[in-house]
Amino acid sequence: MNALFKSATTLGVSLLLVSTFVTQPAYANGPIGEHVNHLQANIKDYSEEVEWMVAKVDTLVSNYETKGAKAVNSDDLIEYWESVKFHSAIETNYVPVYASIWQSLYGIKMAIDNNKPASEVRAQQTALNAALWQGLGAVKLAAKFQQKGVLDAVKTTATENMTQSATVDEIKHKLDRVVAKYAERLSDEATSIVHDTYLHLFEGIEGTLIEQDANLVEVLEKDFNVTLPKAISDNKTVDQVRDVITDMQTKLDRAKALIEKAEKTRKDVF
């Protein structure tokens, strides 16, 4: 668990950003519950759900190990995950871990469906357990922020003003959601998020950005319109798609610094 809080500062910042700009309460697996706005009151449930999930997956993997593929239904893995409230608690609070959970779930499922050795399945299970516990840690931290009143309620409409530099953070968050949806095997939704993020968010900042660094805009344009959609349509691995996005997020960090500089030097209206 120590590792969970290694990046507490970074995670805290991410949580704040996520909470500020989450605008889509309806997710692929149904609407999120009101419980996500009362994390502290639900921590005990979330903890029990994680333990239950870990045990159920372990039972399924053990059955596969001892009795073979015919003894298990790998689709149950997805049902386990979708049945727990913790699912939406992590989806609304720390998308990168949410993506890792889906990635590991499908890792186990595909290994079973392809009759891979039990050791390979166990490796995926280990990754899943780590992601689940990390997710629980993230939700606990989010609960603390929520208790302190610094974590806004999940909103249903996008009505807040966003500076251009805040828009960059929102773009990065949307890209995290792309990985999550891709890991969930929802490629069309992932692609749709890429296109919407480009049209509704990136387009709003690239005018300013191109005055600061035209080449940076050029490579990000290519990333949004060619590299990332192609990685998704070519069915690259989740890790490969994540690599593309991590690279884009690094470029976006540079974009944010340039935009902040431009915002500081912008003349007053009056």
Place this chain on the structure above:
Amino acid sequence: MERRTFIQGLAAMGAMGALPLSLSQAFAATVANPVSVEDLPKLKGALTLYLGRGEGGLYEDVLKAIEKRNPDLKLAIRRGPTAALANTIVAEAKAGIRRSDLFWAVDSGAIGLVSDAGLAQPMPSDLAAQLQPQFRYKDWAPVTGRVRTLPFNTARLTKEQIPTSIMDIADSDLSIGWAPAYSSFQSFVTAMRLLEGDDKTVKWLKKTKQRAKTYAGELGVVMAVERGEVDIGFANHYYTLRLKSGKPDAKLDLAFTEQDAGCLVNASGILALNPDPLATNFMRYLLSTQVQSYLAQEAYEIPLVNGVAQPEGLPSLAAISPPKIDLTQLADLRPTIDLMRNSGVL
């Protein structure tokens, strides 16, 4: 054209009676000239503004500045996609309620939707008179403009090699970059439909498509022109100006067609839904010298009042010959989308 109202002078002196003397004097002395914010009435009271997203936050800067200058103004802002907000305003009116006092939209089509529903309040004539004559409407104020252009690669072409008729471009041998999914492109096609008719527009789309390369957005189009991937592009003017600002040695220049949809000047606009003078006084701030200058310099938008400099690198409006078209007619995008789909462009 029937809804366009040309206002020839200061007719509504009665409305001006409500203004401070100094402002009345300013209007009387400077017909069709912009007013300095120093001469505008202080805004006191509560207003709700529906703000269509656009210009990457620069409209927000303007609003913050207005609020800062008017501490007694309580401004509530609802933000959203322009078309969605226009639909909301119409839906609210049908339900017998009005939640918004003002609507600032990034394109005039959405303004047309609200205006056609009869929800917009008449423009005070002295305010309309500040706008250049071709941008005077009876119930809304264009705030800033943008012109359709043909960015071209200067290493591959000279301006003289580019047809001055948008319809002739379909028959040229130029390679073209376009972004059909982009709303400004669709407004341009709508203008072509209104000016040339559906049949000619379909033929133009089909012919042009054979030599066109599609991009997601119009900055992408302009960058492709600069890279030499295509000879020319269809794009709003500010993308080229901004790219040249960041890359002064870019092999890029602007060409314009003449008196057709290819050089359509579209506009963002604001209208009042509430007859309270506070709403129209708020609109005055957007047409002030300072706001017009700010949007011209920072957003590269075209000021629509006299005496404010154009963005650097753009010819004056007088040197461009845009088509005569009622911008609010651009609201009806559905036939355009159908036509583009039927032509295989979308």
